[in-house]
Amino acid sequence: MTHTGLAIVNPAAELGLVGYDQLCRALAVAATVDEVAKIQDKSKAMQAYAKQARNRGLEADASEVRMRAERKLGEMMDSFRQAGHMSKGGRRPQAETGVSGTLVGWGVSLAEIGINKNLAKAARKASGLDDIAFAQALVNNRERILFRDDRPVFSTAKKQALRADRERVLAGRIKALPKKRYGVIYADPEWRFEPYSRSSGMDRSADNHYPTSCVEAIVARDVPSIAAEDCVLFLWSTAPMLLQALKVMAAWGFAYKSHIIWDKQRPGTGYWARNQHELLLIGTRGHMPAPAPGEQPASILSVPRGEHSAKPAEVRKLIERMFPNVPKVELNRRGSPIPGWDAWGNEFDLASESHKLEDSA
Structure with missing residues (x-):
């Protein structure tokens, strides 16, 4: 799987809807697990920055992109697994390589494409929701952010x-x-x-x-x-x-x-x-x-x-x-x-x- 060299705005450099729109467009055309994982990572970084900047609107937007990227990633992982392109984990014996350097007869692991266990878990959870349940999850998440009580919690x-x-x-x-x-x-x-x-x-x-x-x-x-x-x-x-x-x-x-x-x-x-x-x-x-x-x-x-x-x-x-x-x-x-x-x-x-x-x- 290859990198596309996709340039995504740095949330610390540009705070506003430009970054959010660019992430949405990038997610819509993303065709590989690698691309979607990068968008999820960028939206997560934007969400953290928006929270620090106390911009709840941008934080909610970035969180929505993150959730949509995780769902798309989970769907892609499911299709790859069903097609036999993803390994089931465990130690892999030494495999024969083809002329292109790719493994022959073995799928790639999540670690090999840069997906850690936490991201994989979130992706599987998001892709397991039907359309109605996922839409409600987006609404609940946005309301939680917009109406969150940021006062310090004391004993x-x-x-x-x-x-x-x-x-x-x-x-x-x-x-x-x-x-x-x-x-x-x-x-x-x-x-x-x-x-x-x-x-x-x-x-x-x-x-x-x-x-x-x-x-x-x-x-x-x-x-x-x-x-x-x-x-x-x-x-x-x-x-x-x-x-x-x-x-x-x-x-x-x-x-x-x-x-x-x-x-x-x-x-x-x-x-x-x-x-x-x-x-x-x-x-x-x-x-x-x-x-x-x-x-x-x-x-x-x-x-x-x-x-x-x-x-x-x-x-x-x-x-x-x-x-x-x-x-x-x-x-x-x-x-x-x-x-x-x-x-x-x-x-x-x-x-x-x-x-x-x-x-x-």
């Missing part, structure tokens, strides 16, 4: 370390702001739930335990003024007040992301169902980092209920594990101060007016 431990670094950097940036801002806002609004009848349905209302506010008053609070550019909101909601809570979250400038269910372990009141749970909605603004893989909390927290409206201390600890460094504030705080937290609430005596969130209602 879970590495992702956790990177996320921890990001949280520390974010904390430093928030603390450096000239006015007090928070990266975590934890809120338990005093929702006013309207019963079907205020004359008969107020016996177990929250108004019997603490003052409540209408949704409009909660929406109007200037929470955005204390939220850092990158901030996460943890917002408590009961099942009947879910739509109102989502309205408040949006009005405060946060986008809903997920929620955690607090299973109180015993049922309470309710019209359609006796509510045994409350929802802790999670929303963000800016680019607040989610927990690293393996560090996300479970979506259900099962803790016995305490006194009316009191929330489990486990939730605050959960938030602290997520965001150990960023400044945190608890709205509607009940009870004594918590180290590491600022607070505002009807039942919390502020030590400093500078941390007070005025109710604009």
Whole structure:
């Protein structure tokens, strides 16, 4: 088998469709295994160069030529083998040579025509596909290249370390702001739930335990003024007040992301169902980092209920594990101060007016 002296553009010298078109034309007229193998080699080199140059279009084109060359090579190898022109491998005894120097009675091996085992395997695989399957393989390969995620792949431990670094950097940036801002806002609004009848349905209302506010008053609070550019909101909601809570979250400038269910372990009141749970909605603004893989909390927290409206201390600890460094504030705080937290609430005596969130209602 002879070389044709085919000149194929060097992908490093000329990056673009000229090289791709030339490879396609060369493959269309290639008549020998040697020629097709050279085209496969050139297209593979172009594919590697295009990937390095981050030209996905050219990379996909070069990869398609490579696959077509491998299929054509496999078909040629099959026809040669069936005609007895290819050896079946193994050691060949000394053979008689003809006047032209070619072997008499023996076919040539893949190694003798410059085809290694990997190329031969790829060629056999490609030629084993029917036309429909091969066309689909071309489409799948192009989509894989064009929509490939080139972001570096890190281990879970590495992702956790990177996320921890990001949280520390974010904390430093928030603390450096000239006015007090928070990266975590934890809120338990005093929702006013309207019963079907205020004359008969107020016996177990929250108004019997603490003052409540209408949704409009909660929406109007200037929470955005204390939220850092990158901030996460943890917002408590009961099942009947879910739509109102989502309205408040949006009005405060946060986008809903997920929620955690607090299973109180015993049922309470309710019209359609006796509510045994409350929802802790999670929303963000800016680019607040989610927990690293393996560090996300479970979506259900099962803790016995305490006194009316009191929330489990486990939730605050959960938030602290997520965001150990960023400044945190608890709205509607009940009870004594918590180290590491600022607070505002009807039942919390502020030590400093500078941390007070005025109710604009």
